[in-house]
Amino acid sequence: MSRSVTIDDVARAAGVSRQTVSNVVNSPQIVREATRERVQDAIRRLGYAPHASARRLRTRRSSTIGVHLNPYTGGISGVVLDRFVHALTERAGERGLRVMLYAARTPDEEIRRMADLSDGGDIDAVVLTDTFPGDPRAEWLIERGLPFVSFGRPWGADDLGAPAHHWVDVDGAAGTAQATRHALQAAGPRVAFLGWPRGSATGDDRERGWREAMGAVPGLVRLTSEEYVANARDAVAAALPQQSLDAIVCAGDSLAIGAHLAAVAAGRPSLPVIGFDNTPAAEALGLSSVEQLPEQVAAGTLDLLLGSGTSIVPRAAEPGRAHVLVTPRLVVR
Template sequence: MARFPTIEDVAREASVSRQTVSNVLNAPDIVREETRERVRDVIDRLGYHPHASARRLRSQYSSTIAIRMDPITNGISGSILDRFLHDLTARAAERGMRVLLFTATDPADELAQLRALRDGADVDAVVITSTYYGDPRIPWLIDAGMPFVSFGRPWGEEHAESPDHRWVDVDGFAGVLDATRHLIGRGIRRIGFLGWPAGSATGDDRRRGWTTAMREQFDLTDHELELLTVRVEESVPGARMAVEKLLPLRLVDALVCVSDSVALGAMMAVTEAGRRGFPVIGFDNTPVAKAVGLSSVDQRTDEIAATALDLLMGEQGHRVLTADEVTERSAHRLVAPKLIVRRSSHLTVVEEAGSDPGGN
C-alpha cells in the first residue's frame, strides 16, 4: 500500500520545521513569503493533504462548509446549481474542507436549519445560492456573526458593498451583452429578448445587457425595446408557445434568451415554423444546450466555486477567515461568463467567442 506524504516529509523536503509547515497551512501571514512559497511548492510536489480530523482537534474548527441542496424542479437551468455544488465540493476537498448538504422546504425552514447549524457549531461557514430582492438570509447571517459567502449578489440590499457579506456572481449583464453584440456582428438588426417577468433581479440584469447593446448600436427607445421583449416564466412549454405567437409577426430575426430553458422552447418553435436559420442564444450552457447544439453563455461554475472559497478562506488558505480579516476589496467578485457558439444553432463560429462546433 502506498504511503501518503506526512507533514514531516514536507518539513524535511523544504528544510523547515514541522511548525513552519503548520503555520503555512493555518496562518500563512506570519511566515516569510520566500519560505511560504518554498513550502507550498513542496506540498504541491508531494501531494500532501493535511489530516482534517487532527486539524479539527487542534484548532476547534469543523473544517466543514454547509450549503442547501435546492429542491428538484422541472427547469433545465437548475442543473447549474448541481454543477456548482459538484465543483464546490471538489475544490473544498483540495483545501481539506468538507461540504455538508442540508435541505429546506422554504426560506423560513432554511433559516431554522442555519440556526441549528450555528448553535451546534457544526460548520465553519455557509454558502448560500439563488439570492433575491429582500433575501432574509443575508441580514440573519450577518447579525448571527456566521461566516458565509453567496453565489449571487445581495440584490437591492444595503450590504451589497459591505465586507460582512462576501459574494461571488456571474456577470449576467456582460454575458448577454456579448451574446447580443455577437448577433449584431453577424449583421442582424432585429434581435429580440426572451426573458422572465420584470422584477427578477437576475433576469433584469441580463436584459440590461441586451438593452445596452441594442441602444449603443441602433439607438432604440424604451418603447422600441419593449416591443422586442417577450416575458415568460421559466418553462420550456411556455416559452415555446410565446415564440410560436411571436414568429408570424416577423418582428424579430433572432432571440437572446435569459436561460437555456426558455431558449429550448424558442428553438422548438423556430424548428416547427421551418425557420432553421433563425438564431437563438441561451444562458447557462447546460448539458441540454450541448446536446441540442444551442449556443449559450457559460457561467463557468468551476471558477465561481474556486472564487467562493477564495473569498471564504483567502487564496490557498485552509481555514475560514474571520470578519476582521476581510476587506471590502476582498469580499466581492464578478466572474466574467463565456459565450459558447455552436454551428448547429445556425451561428457562424468566430474567433472572439468560445466555440463548440460539434455541439458537445
C-alpha cells in the same frame, strides 16, 4: 511503496520549524506573509496533505462547508447549480475540507437549519445560493458571525464599494451582451430578448446586457415568459407573426428551447436562438448558449472563504477584495 509526505518534510524543505508549518496550515493569519508563502510553496511542491480528521480534533472545527440543496422541481434550470456543487465538493476536498448538503423549502426554514448545523458543530461556513434583494439569510449570517460566501451578489447594495459580505457571481450582463453582439453580426439588426417577468434581479441584469449591446435602436422587442418551456413557446409563437425578428437572445435555456420550438412550428427552424446556461438540453438541440463556468465560481468561492490558507477564518469584506465576478463565455453552435 513510497511513504507519505510528513509535516517534518515540509518544515525541512521550507527551512522553518514544525510548529510554523502547523500554524500555516491551521492559523495562516498569524504567520508573516513571506514565511507563509514559503511554507505553502513547499506544501504544493511536496504534495503534503494534512490529515483532516486529526486537524478537526485539534482545532475543534468541522472543516465543513454547508450548502443548501434546492428542492427538485424538474426541468433543466438546476443543472448549473448541480455542476457548481460538484465542483465545490471536488475542490474543497483537495484543500482538506468537506461539503455538507442540507435541504430547506423557505429562507426562514434555511436559517433554522443553518442554526442547528452551526450550534451542533457540523459546519464552519456556509455557501448561500439563489440570493435576492433583502435576503434575510445573509443578514442572519452576518449577525451570527458565521463565515459565508454567496453565489449571487447582494442585490440592492453597493456590493463593490461597500460590500456587506463576500460574494461570487457570474456577470450575466456580460454574457447576454456577448450573445447579442454575435446575433447582430451573424443574423441582423432585429434581435429580440426573451426574459422572465421584471423584478428578477438575475433576469434584469441579463436584460441590461442585451440593451447595452443593442444601443439606441428604436423599437426594441422585449418578450416575457415564466421559466417554463411551454410558456416561452407560447410567447414567441404569439410574437413571430407580428414581429420581423432576425434572432432571439434568452435569459435561460428553458426559454431558448421554447423559443426554438415556436420558430420550428412557424416554419423558421433556422431562426438563431441563443440561450443562457449551456445545458445538455441546449447542446442536444444545437442551440448556442452562454456558459456560466460554474467551476470557476467554485474556485472563487473557496478563495474567498480560505484566503491564502487552508482553514476557514472570519474575515471582513473589504472593498475590491470581497468578490469574484466570473465572465461567462458564449458557446456558438
